[in-house]
Amino acid sequence: MRDRLTMLIAAVLLAVVTVTSYWYSREMRRPTSRTPSSPDTPDFIVDSVVLTQFDDSGRARYRLIAERLSYFNENDDAELAMPRLVSLQPDEPQLQASAARARITNAGERVLMQGGVLLQRAAAADRPALTIRTEQMTAIPDLEQFASDVPVLIEQGDTRLAGAAMEYDNLKRVLTVSGGLRGEMAPAHR
């Protein structure tokens, strides 16, 4: 009688385990019923956001200030309203980039800035301040590279440049202007 009861309990336990495993394997194979979030609908929104990027040694490299950040889980992109990117490297002239809106893609590697884009590099002992104005610009903040394929206006010291497109490398300190370049330089003071 006692042996029978033991066997019965074992059989019930085995059945429960079998049924549970079967159900679990079925559940695992079923396609997820969760609806994917639309690329146009952010997963979360943050107002008045300040993000700081640090380098490997823990020193702050960049600060990003925006009125609103909308994050999209689907592709890891973020959209910014009134963004301003400020470099925080004390040994280099400060670099600032601002626009009406921006989209950060490739996990922060690339920033597409649009609407009243302004890129400014502060003056240093050996070079005057540099200002670049355009309507659309792609920035790669880690490499300090900026590019625009729409008309640009550039000012440095007493020199003003206009062109149809530009590339600027802040590390190499090389500015390339293409497509109908026109430059105006004030006369030297005699």
Add this chain to the structure above:
Amino acid sequence: MRMLLLVALAACTLPAHAERADQSQPTIIEADRGVFDELKQVNVVSGRATLTRGTLRITGERMEMRTTPDGYRSAVVTAGPDALTTFRQRRDASQPGVEEYIEGTAERIEWDEKTESVRFVNRAQWRRLENGVVRDEVSGQVIVYDAAASTYRVDGGERGSGRVRAVIAPRTSEAAKAGEPSKKGGEAARPGPAALRPATELPAAKK
């Protein structure tokens, strides 16, 4: 010691100065593209490049520009294949009613804003025009036009391959007023107050 056989070397003084108002004018650069290198402190524009400052105008295929610490600019202008760089600038009028222009062409033009000098290098030609009529005409391997001192110097070139050829108009006011073109074809300078004289030194010819 390089073998430099000059056929002729000449210097000549001109009566008027380059347009002084040009000095207060901005320098305008136009080209298809430009590379501005802050570290090397050199700007290179290329593709149908022009440089204008007031009445001064230089054209070429490529311009390499530098700025001195005191803000003066210089440009080395080179031409495309089978083309020449060009230079043109008005001069302050020495006589009323006479509009004077300096024109020049060469394979390379070197312009210096501070010294107001222009070097025409290789296949160099230089002309002075009064109301559109050529009055003085010089050709050689290297011509240095000093707009501030109103002089030009001509280097005939190496191994006798290039000859200096100069046609200088008489400097009498009557001739200028009449606007007669100078008689061409002479190998030597014509007599006049601005006669050619040998220079005491070479223009800094580049090898």
